[in-house]
Amino acid sequence: MRPNLLDVENVNKIFTRGGLVSRRVNHAVNDVSFSLAADKPEVFTIIGESGSGKTTLAGMILNSVAPTTGRILFQGRDLREIRSRGARLDFMSHVQAIFQNPFDAFNPLKRVDRYLFSAAQRFTECRTPKASAERADEALHKVGLSLAEVQGRYPHEMSGGQLQRVAIARALVSNPSLIVADEPVSMIDASLRMTVINLFKKLRDELGVSIIYITHDLATAYYISDRLIIMQKGRVVEGGDARTVLAAPQHPYSIKLRQAVLSVDDAWRDDRVGAGVPAVAT
Amino acid sequence: MNTLRILRDLLRYNGEFAIGLVLVLIVAAIALCSFFSPYPPMDVYVVPPDIPPSWEHPLGTTSRGQDVFWQLTFAIRNTLLFGIVVAFLSRIISLAVGLISGYKGGWVDRILMSINDTFVVVPLFPILVLFYFIMRDEMTWAMLAIITALLGWAYDARLIRSIAMSLRTREFTRQAVFSGMSTGKIVLQEHLPFVLPIVFSTTMNNINWSIGIEVTLSVLGFTDINTPTIGGMIYWANQHTALVSGIWWWVTFPVLLVIMLFIGLFLLAISMNEYIDPRSRLSRLGGQA
Amino acid sequence: MIAELRAIPSPDELNAPQTSPLLTVDRLKAYYKVKLFGVDREVRAVDDISLAINRNEIYGLAGESSSGKSSLIKTIAGAIRPPLRVVEGSVRFAFKDGERDIYRLSPQELSAIRWSRLSYIMQGSMSVLNPVRRIRHAFEDFALPHVSAKGADFTRLVERHLKRLHLDPAVLQAYPHELSGGMRQRVTIALATVCNPEFIIADEPTTALDVIVQKGVLSMIREIQQEFGSSVLFVTHDMAVHANLTDRLGIMYAGRLVEEGRTRDVFKKPLHPYTAHLISSLPRIGDEAPKKALEGSPPSLADPPPGCRFHPRCPFAIEICRREAPPMVEILPGHRTACHVAQADPARVRTVA
C-alpha cells in the first residue's frame, strides 16, 4: 500500500519565552492529528481564531518549525530525517508554500523575478536562463500574469494582489504535490480570489496537487474545501467534511464563528430597521 | 547612480558629512603625496637635521635628518592603510559571523556567539603587547594588522547578528528558502544589502580604533619601528627627546594630522549613522512594511 | 444573531438635500512615474476620478487588486511620495473650521490636520506599532502633539477613548507582540481616532483577522462614526463587509471609478458589467454552484486598452466600447456608472448577471 501523502500525528508545539526566571509557556499547537491520502488529492482547510496556531502548524508541515512532540510524515518519511541540502531541496520541490503578507513576501531591495528564476533553476531541469524564463512565464500565466509584466520590477512597484499572484506562481514553478497556502487570498479582490480558488481547484482536479488552505474566509472555504478543521487556542475543536461542518457546526466556538460570518444576503434581509449597532464582540 | 544621489544629498543636507569628508580627503591627499617624495622613506640624514619650518622644508626636518613633511606623507599612508586593512579584514569576519549566526540561529548561533563574547571581553592591549614579546622580529606591519583585525570584529558582529535575526523572521526570507536558494545566497544576496549601510559606518569607527591601537603601540615601541608610521615618528621623536630640545615640529605635525583623521572619520561615521536610522531609511526605500 | 452593522437611514434623511459634501475629489489624476532600463513608464493608477463623500457617511471602495484604490487613498490623504505624482485635479475637504484644498497646504498645515481632522489607517498598519515600545508610547508619539491635553489629562483622555471603544485601558501598558492581531488592529484604530477626526480613511483594516474579531472591529468603526458624526472611507476586498457596513459604494477598475451608488442599489441592481460579475462571483456558504472568475487578465495601467478599459473582458462589449471611453453618468437617482451599454439600457446588465 502506498503511504499517505501527509500524516500529522499528535503534533504539539510549545513556545517558551523569557529566561530561567520568568518563563512563559505558550502551547501554540496542541495535539493535532490528521492525514492526507496519496491517491485522493484534496483541499484541506484550516480555519480558526487569530493566533490559534494555524501558521505554526503550517510551519511544521513545511519542515521549517520542528514539532515539540509528535511527528509528521510526508509520503511515509519522517520530516526529521530530511536534513541534507539535497533532501531538503527535494522535499521543497514536492511541498511548496504560499505566504500571508504579499507586502513582505519579496525582498524590498531586490527584483521579484529572482525568486521565480531561482525556483526554476533549483527545482526543475531548467538549466539555461532562457529555459527558466519560459518556466517562470508559464507559471505566471497560470495566475493571470506574464513575465513581461513582472520582470525587472521591485516589490514596491506592484500592488498587493500582483505580489500575491507572483508568489503563487513561484510556488507552482516546481509542480509540487502539496501546497501549503497560508491566507493566500486575504489581500486580493473578490474576482481574483475566485481565480486563485478556482486555480486551486484545477490544481487539485487536473494536476493532483493537494492543498492545505488556511483562511479566515469561510465562504471560499465552503466553496473549495473537501475537509476542514477548526482551531481555537492550539486545539482542533471540530473537523470533518467541510460542507457538513460549515452547514451545521457543533462545537460552541464553531457555532460562534459561523454566526459571525457576514453575508451579502443577510445585509438587507427584511430591511430590519432598528436592528442598530450590535454589541461589540469582545 | 543611486549611491551618487545619496552622496549628493548627504553633502547638501548634512554639514558633518561635508566637514568629515573634507578632512578625510585632505589626509588622503597628503598620503598620496608620498608617491612624489624626493627622499626614500627609510633613509636618514638626507637633509640637514633640526631645521625649523621654512620655505625649503615647510614642516621642518628631524634630528635624524629627514624632512618632516615627506616623512609624514609616508607615515600617514602607512597608518591609514593599516586602519583600512584592519577594518576590511575585521568587517569580513564580523559580517560572516554576524550574518550566519543571525540567520542560522540554534547551536550555530550559540557557538559563534560564545566565541564572539570571548573576544569582546579579552583585554586587547596586553594581548598585543604579549604578541610583540613572543614574536619580536616577526612582528611586521602586516602581522600586526592581522592580529588587530582578529581582535576587532566581535562588537560589530553582534550588531550585525541582531539585524540578521530580524531579517530571518521576514516572509521574504522564507520565500527565498522555498525558492531553493542556499544559505550562502540568502545571506549574501538577500540579507547583506540590509546591513551594508551599518557596515560602512562601523568601518569608520573601526579605522579610528585600529589607528589608535597602532599609534599607541608604536609610540611605546612595540611594533616594527622601521616602517614609517605616525606612531613610529612620534617614537623616534621621543627617542631624540625632541620636545625637550625644542624640536616641536617633529611631534606636533604628526599629532595634528592624526587628530584631523580621527575627527574626519568620526564625523563621517555619525553622519552615516543618521542616514542609516531605520525610520528615515524606510521612507527612502518607499516601503510600507 | 446576525447583527446589522448598518444604521438604516430614514426616508427623510435620504431625500433631504445634501449640504455641501465633506470631501470633494474632482477629476483627480495621479500617476506613478518610473524609470526602468532608461525607459520612462507612467502607471496611471488614479485616472480621472471624481467623487464626493458626505458628512456622517461610510463610503466603501472596492475593485480589482491593483486598480489604484490605495493610490487614490494616498492622494486623498495627502500622503503622496515620489514616484507617485498628482497630475491634475483637486481634493477638497470642507472641515467644520473651513475648507481645505489638500494640495495647496504646506507640509506643516497638512500635518496639523492629519490626526486631528483626517486620520488614515494604512494598509498593513498593524505593523506600524513599534515592537519595543509600549502602546502608551505610541499614543504619546502620534497623538500628543495634536491635542491640548497634556500629562495626566492626556492619559485620562486616552483611557476614556479606549473605554468608549470597549478596549481595556490596560492595553496601554502592553507591548504590541503581547496583543493578538485583532487587538492590535483595534488599538491602531483607537490610535487613529483619538483626536475625534472628522474624516477617517481605512485601507483594508480587517484583512487577516478572524471573522469574530473582524466583526468587532467593524462595529467599532461604525460606533466611532456614529458617535463623532465622522465620515469614513473604507477600502476592502470583502464584499460582504461592504454589504453590511457601508452606506455608499464605489467600484474601481483599472484606475477609474466605474460605478457608484447606494450600497444596496449597487448590490441589487449593478449597472456596470464588472460590478455585476464581481457580485455574482461571490461564494456563499450553502451555495455549491461553481463560480466563474473573469476571463482574461487585468489591464496594465502603464498601457491601458483604449476606449472602455473593461472591453477586452466584457461580455457586453459593443463597437463603441473599443473606441470611446464611457463617461461617468448618473443613470438612476444617486447611482452613477461609466458604461455605454448601461447608459442605453440600465436593465440590460442586471438581467444577464
Ligand SMILES: Nc1ncnc2c1ncn2[C@@H]1O[C@H](COP(=O)(O)OP(=O)(O)OP(=O)(O)O)[C@@H](O)[C@H]1O
Ligand atoms: N516564534 C514564536 N515564538 C513564540 N511564540 C510564537 C512564535 N510564533 C508564534 N507564536 C505564538 O503562537 C501562537 C500561534 O500563532 P500563529 O501565528 O500560528 O497563529 P495563527 O493561527 O496563524 O494566527 P493568525 O490567524 O493571526 O494568522 C500565537 O500566540 C503566537 O504569539
Ligand SMILES: Nc1ncnc2c1ncn2[C@@H]1O[C@H](COP(=O)(O)OP(=O)(O)OP(=O)(O)O)[C@@H](O)[C@H]1O
Ligand atoms: N511605488 C510605485 N511605483 C510604481 N508603480 C506603483 C507603485 N505603487 C503602486 N504602483 C502601481 O500602481 C497600481 C495601483 O496600485 P495600488 O496599490 O493603488 O492598488 P490597490 O487597488 O490598492 O490594490 P490592492 O487591492 O492589491 O491593494 C498598480 O498597478 C501598482 O503596480
Ligand code: SF4
Ligand atoms: S462600456 Fe462597453 S466594454 Fe465597457 S463595461 Fe460597458 S459594455 Fe462593457
Ligand SMILES: [Mg+2]
Ligand atoms: Mg497566521
Ligand SMILES: [Mg+2]
Ligand atoms: Mg491597496
